[in-house]
Amino acid sequence: MDLNYTPAELSFHQEVRDFLAENLPDRLSKKVAAGCHLSKAEHEEWHAIVNRKGWLASHWPVEYGGTGWNAIQRFIFEHECALANAPRIIPFGLSMLAPVIIRYGTAAQKKHWLPRLLEGADWWCQGYSEPGSGSDLASVRTTAVRQGDHYIVNGQKTWTTQGHFANMIFCLVRTDLAAKKQQGISFLLVDLSAPGVEMRPIVTLDGEHEVNEVFFTDVRVPVENLVGEENRGWDCAKYLLTYERTGVAGVGHACALLERVKRAALERTQAGVRLIDSPSFAARLAQVEIELEAMKTTNLRVIAAVDGGGVPGAESSMLKVKGTEIRQELTALLRVIQGPYARVMPDANADLSSPMYPGGPTNVQSGTLNYLNQRKLSIYGGSNEIQRNIIAKAMLGL
The missing domain is CATH 1.20.140.10 (Butyryl-CoA Dehydrogenase, subunit A, domain 3)
Structure with missing residues (x-):
């Protein structure tokens, strides 16, 4: 591939710089430059500014409200934002969950969840890691048992980044205890305000409350919140993890x-x-x-x-x-x-x-x-x- 920027790409560099110069609040860039944690309101403020420009969903196709940018444009945008000390676009909903819904979700799920992500109506966190099931995600033990039109979820997730900001969590859950590890897992969207959900803070080495542990006790989740096929959630998980690891x-x-x-x-x-x-x-x-x-x-x-x-x-x-x-x-x-x-x-x-x-x-x-x-x-x-x-x-x- 040609690693030299074309004239159009160089022009886009300048367009992004101009946008940041005109719209990035100085108080936010100073906090980012100093390595300070931003509040939920500050993150939401920046998301709203970028969304008004139409640049929030840089990984999405145009038909779902995304930018339709190619790989180079996304790289330029993220690179210029980092150099300007702009707050990062929180990835859990926009860059991790959304691609999964676009690829594996139903038409109804796309219609419901994607606009809410752009509007900031939902703040998502990730429910993958568990005690004893961090890097080995195929060993998750949180269960979801189907009862009529709901799944009953029981278990625990940990290291849940910004879970205290979130109102929704996407989870890997075990729906078939008899199946082989990867074959009995499903991908479920859970409302954190549902009865039976408890969030506890974890204070990290730097003294900050950034991560949490989440407990589920007989939490009822509508069946329509299943993304993809039951017991095929590992497909969603692998697809999402490639986006997460590239972003990391x-x-x-x-x-x-x-x-x-x-x-x-x-x-x-x-x-x-x-x-x-x-x-x-x-x-x-x-x-x-x-x-x-x-x-x-x-x-x-x-x-x-x-x-x-x-x-x-x-x-x-x-x-x-x-x-x-x-x-x-x-x-x-x-x-x-x-x-x-x-x-x-x-x-x-x-x-x-x-x-x-x-x-x-x-x-x-x-x-x-x-x-x-x-x-x-x-x-x-x-x-x-x-x-x-x-x-x-x-x-x-x-």
Whole structure:
């Protein structure tokens, strides 16, 4: 494939930059640049701004309200948004569930759920992982037993990101206990306000409430909330996971983080020498930049294959492994730059008027928080160890 941008693509770059310059609230971009968590209202504000432009559903076909963009346009949009420190488009509903509904859902499900996603009427979270069933999703134990026009759901999900913001959850549930692992699973949409649903917070290493555990006790779910065929939910799960793992690579965010590291290393000095000129630091920085450039090319190839009608397989696992490792290394480099300021929160006596790198005291506070938070990148979406097994089996025949 030709990796040079066409004149039309270069023009689209500028169109996206102009949109962001005119519409991205400064207070939101500052919070994103500082590595701070945004509130639900702030995420919804940005979603509404992008939706008014008609750019919210970048992965959807035009007939369902999407942009109809090709792979390069989607890459350009996500890349420019990351460089501008725009809030990310929350993927659970728009980029993960929606493609599943478009491919496997009924006409009625498409008509009902897709417009609500664009309007912001529903906030979705993902119900995949369970205690003991994280990377091995085929071992899920949450059950759904059909009783008339409803399924009765019992079980537990965990590590449910932004579940406390959500009103709906898409779940993998076991509908046939006697079937082989993958053959007895179904894909179900559950209303979190239904009787019998309980959400409990999990506070992560960085002290934030970002994830949760969800309990289901005799929860009644209408049969029409089944996506695809009963006991064939594994098809939906595999299809969704390729989108999740490709997205977890976070190419645009890694590029933005790389620029932040470079700017910071230009200003930080050790013994009178700029840190970016330190041989050991420069070697680490060069290595991660080379890996990022290679990943950008691979990412374009994968999403171009999707545009051609394919579904990313082991390639998405490659992106997931390399993308998460790159972002973790970049957050580690930021902590090196911060030196003694690399702490969760500054001391009461710290001189916050003299920041260690561009961005000021807010970044001093958030550097270690970001580092700790992003330790999870190589675990969720299927741990990197599992991804390497997938690559070994699917691509190397081992």
